[in-house]
Amino acid sequence: MIAAYCLSLVFTLIYAYSAYHSSMAAKILLPLLDILQSIPVLSFLPGVVLALIAVFPEQRIGIELAAILLIFTGMVWNMTFSFYQSLMSIPEELIEAAKTYRLNFWQQFWTLELPSGVIGLIWNSVMSVAGGWFFLIAIESFTLGAKDFRLPGLGSFLGIAASEGNFPAILWGLVVLIGVIIIIDFLIWQPLIAWSEKFKFETVDAQNEPESFILDFIRRSPTLRLISDRFLKPFSQSFDQNLTKSLTTNPKTLNSRHSSDIGKWVERIFVDGFAFIVLWGTWEAVLLLQTLGWESWQKIITGAIFTTLRVIFALTLSLLWTVPVGVAIGRNPHLAKILQPIVQIAASVPATALFPVLLLYLAKLGGGLQIGSVALMMLGTMWYILFNVIAGAQSIPSDLFEAAKVYRLSLIQRWQTVILLGIFPYLVTGIITAVGGAWNASIVSEYVHFQGKILTTTGLGSTISEATAQGNYALLLAATAVMSLLVVLTNRFVWRRLYKLAQEKYRLL
Numbered sequence: 329m330i331a332a333y334c335l336s337l338v339f340t341l342i343y344a345y346s347a348y349h350s351s352m353a354a355k356i357l358l359p360l361l362d363i364l365q366s367i368p369v370l371s372f373l374p375g376v377v378l379a380l381i382a383v384f385p386e387q388r389i390g391i392e393l394a395a396i397l398l399i400f401t402g403m404v405w406n407m408t409f410s411f412y413q414s415l416m417s418i419p420e421e422l423i424e425a426a427k428t429y430r431l432n433f434w435q436q437f438w439t440l441e442l443p444s445g446v447i448g449l450i451w452n453s454v455m456s457v458a459g460g461w462f463f464l465i466a467i468e469s470f471t472l473g474a475k476d477f478r479l480p481g482l483g484s485f486l487g488i489a490a491s492e493g494n495f496p497a498i499l500w501g502l503v504v505l506i507g508v509i510i511i512i513d514f515l516i517w518q519p520l521i522a523w524s525e526k527f528k529f530e531t532v533d534a535q536n537e538p539e540s541f542i543l544d545f546i547r548r549s550p551t552l553r554l555i556s557d558r559f560l561k562p563f564s565q566s567f568d569q570n571l572t573k574s575l576t577t578n579p580k581t582l583n584s585r586h587s588s589d590i591g592k593w594v595e596r597i598f599v600d601g602f603a604f605i606v607l608w609g610t611w612e613a614v615l616l617l618q619t620l621g622w623e624s625w626q627k628i629i630t631g632a633i634f635t636t637l638r639v640i641f642a643l644t645l646s647l648l649w650t651v652p653v654g655v656a657i658g659r660n661p662h663l664a665k666i667l668q669p670i671v672q673i674a675a676s677v678p679a680t681a682l683f684p685v686l687l688l689y690l691a692k693l694g695g696g697l698q699i700g701s702v703a704l705m706m707l708g709t710m711w712y713i714l715f716n717v718i719a720g721a722q723s724i725p726s727d728l729f730e731a732a733k734v735y736r737l738s739l740i741q742r743w744q745t746v747i748l749l750g751i752f753p754y755l756v757t758g759i760i761t762a763v764g765g766a767w768n769a770s771i772v773s774e775y776v777h778f779q780g781k782i783l784t785t786t787g788l789g790s791t792i793s794e795a796t797a798q799g800n801y802a803l804l805l806a807a808t809a810v811m812s813l814l815v816v817l818t819n820r821f822v823w824r825r826l827y828k829l830a831q832e833k834y835r836l837l
Contacts, residue, residue, distance in 0.1 A: 332396050332400040339400075341442075343412075344408050345437070347412055348441075361409070364405065365760075367401075391477055398463070406712055410449060413827075417444070418440065423440075426439075446524045448754065450520050451521075454675075454715055455675065457512070459712075462708060464481070466483075469484040482505055489501055513668070518540040518669075521664075523540075617802060617806055620802050620803065624802075628807050635787040638701060639766040651717055653667075654715075655717060671711075671714065700773065709763075709765050714758075717751055720752075720753065723754070724750035756826045763818060763823070764815055767788075767789075767814075770787055774786075774787040774789040788810065
């Protein structure tokens, strides 16, 4: 989990920064990001596992690296979308100030661009780690063709317990998992959320700021202050000064003709390389898809219709409660201090571990997997929206609420003119990643191992799971391609238009 998160953070900073600063890169990176985040986590599984097994034959390190990469694919996309959205929402006056003071690229990144995305990045990091826990069971224990792969870990333990219907083992596994989540929240997330308050863009002092015992301890500790003054600050200043001096004394690194020529050359190689990979991959995919019959395509199309309806239903139900609750948590630090750990725990608990209990309950009501799949989709969808709404509500400048009080706006008017407009860019980001999360969750919600049996319902997710279990790579590719196409088309024609509206109209100017 730690390795996957560190990889996700590095990827996020580089990818979003490149798309923000290069129009040529943005034309490739943003559509590519749409495609990558639309591909279900478990659809990466066969290719990644087989490739790493070939590199490390008969060694567990290949499966371990595959697990890290698969967790990475479940973590990284919402972090990247969030940081890119934050960069695009930087107030114009701050960008002009950076130009006036002639900040180089490092100074501008460190003092303006990174701070602008800290709040959203932290909340999406919380969500990403929660998403990693969500898919941990499927990643640490899975079947690929005739082979059964299991890694030592909490995910495989819960997976075995859930498939056997061993409720005491599920209970103890969840107790350990919740304990880990609480410790991480207390030691890491709460201090980071409280620390990120200083990066909020506002002109008046905020009231009721988030608090953290750990952050207060760090700030007041003489020992830690001594370490910071003697080692960390001098190192940081030396690094910044040397880098700035290097950029200043070497004109080729700045806006020179030489730098421009290199940039165009790199972009040309990048475009040509990307085009070659796309053409080669398309050719191989066409050869593989030719082996599929009409019955398989009928199954995929029918499954796509049913899964689409479940995704829409799950997204609608999620929006109804996440927006008001997220605003309440984001605007009330005392409430956030109580609810944030609870929400994080709820988001992090692998729903597939709780699914046996849910299925037994739904079996008594007569709903079965038809309703259960929607419920599990919601558990893979609503947290993306909730955490982005919390980040959006927390980032709204306090002076806007002070102005609302001065003008005596009613509660409805505040929602219409301040809250909804303030959280809109974050809400769109949350919806984009939530839709991808819902499609991802369909794979584990429509095809379930329970008490030695396999329960399925008609859907694209169950088709992907079945193809993975049987090692039917042609069917897996076709179902994954259809799912990715549906997500990309929805993002392009619906959510991206709202995303553009959020960037152009609903940002601080």
